[in-house]
Amino acid sequence: CxxxxxxxFRDPIFILEYLTTLKTDKLIISNQTIPGENLDMRNRxxxxxxxEGANWVLGWEPTESLYLKMLESVGFRDIQKIETPPxxxxxxxxxxxxxxxxxxxxxxxxxxx
Numbered sequence: 001c002x003x004x005x006x007x008x009f010r011d012p013i014f015i016l017e018y019l020t021t022l023k024t025d026k027l028i029i030s031n032q033t034i035p036g037e038n039l040d041m042r043n044r045x046x047x048x049x050x051x052e053g054a055n056w057v058l059g060w061e062p063t064e065s066l067y068l069k070m071l072e073s074v075g076f077r078d079i080q081k082i083e084t085p086p087x088x089x090x091x092x093x094x095x096x097x098x099x100x101x102x103x104x105x106x107x108x109x110x111x112x113x
Contacts, residue, residue, distance in 0.1 A: 004090045006031045007044075007060050016074040025098055028082070029071070030090040036063040064092050071096060 002019055006029070009015045019027065034042055044059030062070065071079050076096035084093055 001028045003028070003030045004032070007062075009060075012060065012062075013070060013074065016070055016076075020074055020076070020098060022098070027076075027096050027098065028093065029096060030088070030093040031067055032061045032090055033064045033067050033092040034061045037065050038063055039066040039069060041066060067092055 006012050006015055019029070034040075039062075041060050041062040044061060068079065071094065076098070078097040080095045082093045082095050084091065
């Protein structure tokens, strides 16, 4: 499970690519999302959920449409929306199947480690 962490990272695509390297067939991923069909990402500071003094760098929330595109772009497949648990703070929960192999970008990084 990777629950409610993605929006805290500066580079969410890199984190999703890293998740493709995990040795598991299925993964549950959740994230904060904002309403809308556009492929947008907003900072928490730009809307009502922003709290004074919060670190604005660590609060990027995509629209659900963009979130799905992000999951697809790193190679996750059979992406299925699952019901949001009661009292959950995240809005978008998905069950995904791992890509057959890690992304080419992640493979290129690992060859140096």
